[in-house]
Amino acid sequence: MEDFHFVDKEMFCEGVSVPRIAAEAGTPFYLYSYAALERQFKAFDSAFRDVPHLICYAAKANSNLSILKIFSRLGGGADIVSGGELFRSLRAGVPAEKIVFAGVGKVRGEIASALRSNILMFNVESLQELRLINEVAKSEGKIARVALRVNPNIDPLTHPYVSTGMKQSKFGIDIDEAMKDYLEAQSLPHLKVIGIHQHIGSQLIDLKPFIEALSKIVEFIGKLKASGIEISYLDIGGGLGITYQDETPPLPCEMAEALVPLLKQAGCIVILEPGRSLAGNAGILVSRVLFTKSTSGKNFLIVDAGMSDLIRPALYQAYHEIKPVVRTGRPPVKADIVGPVCESGDFFAKAREIAQLEPGELLAVMGAGAYGFSMASHYNSRPNIPEVLVKGDKFFMIREREEYEDLIRHEKIPSFLA
Ligand SMILES: *Cc1c(COP(=O)(O)O)cnc(C)c1O
Numbered sequence: 001m002e003d004f005h006f007v008d009k010e011m012f013c014e015g016v017s018v019p020r021i022a023a024e025a026g027t028p029f030y031l032y033s034y035a036a037l038e039r040q041f042k043a044f045d046s047a048f049r050d051v052p053h054l055i056c057y058a059a060k061a062n063s064n065l066s067i068l069k070i071f072s073r074l075g076g077g078a079d080i081v082s083g084g085e086l087f088r089s090l091r092a093g094v095p096a097e098k099i100v101f102a103g104v105g106k107v108r109g110e111i112a113s114a115l116r117s118n119i120l121m122f123n124v125e126s127l128q129e130l131r132l133i134n135e136v137a138k139s140e141g142k143i144a145r146v147a148l149r150v151n152p153n154i155d156p157l158t159h160p161y162v163s164t165g166m167k168q169s170k171f172g173i174d175i176d177e178a179m180k181d182y183l184e185a186q187s188l189p190h191l192k193v194i195g196i197h198q199h200i201g202s203q204l205i206d207l208k209p210f211i212e213a214l215s216k217i218v219e220f221i222g223k224l225k226a227s228g229i230e231i232s233y234l235d236i237g238g239g240l241g242i243t244y245q246d247e248t249p250p251l252p253c254e255m256a257e258a259l260v261p262l263l264k265q266a267g268c269i270v271i272l273e274p275g276r277s278l279a280g281n282a283g284i285l286v287s288r289v290l291f292t293k294s295t296s297g298k299n300f301l302i303v304d305a306g307m308s309d310l311i312r313p314a315l316y317q318a319y320h321e322i323k324p325v326v327r328t329g330r331p332p333v334k335a336d337i338v339g340p341v342c343e344s345g346d347f348f349a350k351a352r353e354i355a356q357l358e359p360g361e362l363l364a365v366m367g368a369g370a371y372g373f374s375m376a377s378h379y380n381s382r383p384n385i386p387e388v389l390v391k392g393d394k395f396f397m398i399r400e401r402e403e404y405e406d407l408i409r410h411e412k413i414p415s416f417l418a
Contacts, residue, residue: 003033009327015393018325027288028305030373034391036282041074047256051263051270056100058238058275059085061370066398068092079273083110111136121145123197127181137190147195150178152213156201159316165200199237205249207258218266234268240277244367245319276370283369285310289357299335306339307346308379310372314345325362330355341380
């Protein structure tokens with residue numbers, strides 16, 4: 001995480017002082033490092049250089065237009081899961097021929113827009129979806145390129161909420177059922193089967209599940225071939241973990257080293273869908289201490305960001321490192337770091353050792369670049385917070401802070417109340 005480093009006592013992002021940005025943007029805000037985003041993308045790109053590949057950044061991790069643009073300018077595409085993400089990706093200039101569309105609940109309108117844009121392929125998650133895509137393609141006068149998302153039934157050894165490749169998962173098609181669905185896909189006149197897709201989970205720390213799942217998929221590609229179904233695209237999904245606390249996830253080059261032999265054996269164009277591992281450690285959430293409070297031997301730091309801005313601790317019991325933005329040399333205390341939202345689940349850390357902070361001082365929630373802003377809500381009628389991008393010694397507002405008017409923009413008062 002050298003992109004967020006200390007110069008003397010003050011945290012910097014690349015060449016810009018974080019307190020300086022806070023003075024200009026106000027708090028709370030998200031802060032991203034261009035250098036970190038670029039470095040992670042290039043790490044994947046060079047790790048897989050020995051196989052033909054396309055990196056389709058998982059837009060849901062952080063779908064700010066500027067972030068999407070950064071990856072597409074480096075040659076990446078997008079893995080999308082909704083019509084909204086299609087709209088964003090196209091608006092950011094991601095070429096349609098580098099967009100893949102996953103998700104268990106695609107609706108007719110989303111399928112039609114994706115067909116009209118000519119995306120690379122749909123990653124199809126059920127037989128009914130396959131039939132619907134065929135039907136929509138027919139009415140649009142198109143041929144839909146499809147891959148089936150196959151569920152290899154591998155335990156990814158991660159948090160159950162981000163485990164997606166087990167038999168009981170809502171995602172994908174059971175590998176034992178997939179042949180029959182492939183045969184049907186092959187027979188539908190407005191579909192062209194071009195690929196196979198898997199995504200077994202997120203925040204994976206161990207390579208073993210990746211290897212086991214991919215082995216099953218590669219074996220299955222052989223069976224498909226024997227049945228006359230040619231697979232040109234092998235989409236291995238995302239899921240590589242990052243360091244939040246003391247995890248030591250494999251590097252992209254270690255992942256590649258383990259997977260490339262299998263990928264070569266498959267002989268397909270490889271699609272990768274990293275999300276968290278590209279954006280997670282490239283961003284932080286900067287917040288200001290509002291109050292400190294001690295009750296019956298317990299300390300609280302009440303800060304101006306909350307679960308409406310970053311929900312991961314509340315949703316997944318996720319751990320985020322938290323650092324004072326200016327080092328004071330004060331002794332550490334043990335405190336719960338909590339937000340202003342009216343929920344007991346609104347916390348960033350519990351019983352955390354942190355140098356004593358006073359009201360008005362800044363702290364940084366680390367590892368907040370992925371599944372941070374993109375999961376933000378308006379709960380408690382809190383306007384969404386700004387996003388700031390640093391490149392070298394400059395910073396750019398890539399999203400303005402919302403105003404109260406934004407909160408009610410789409411609300412209507414019926415005539416009997418007017
Ligand atoms: C969420 C998701 C990803 C990205 O997962 P990360 O863990 O952020 O890398 C990739 N592919 C699909 C289909 C997803 O749903």
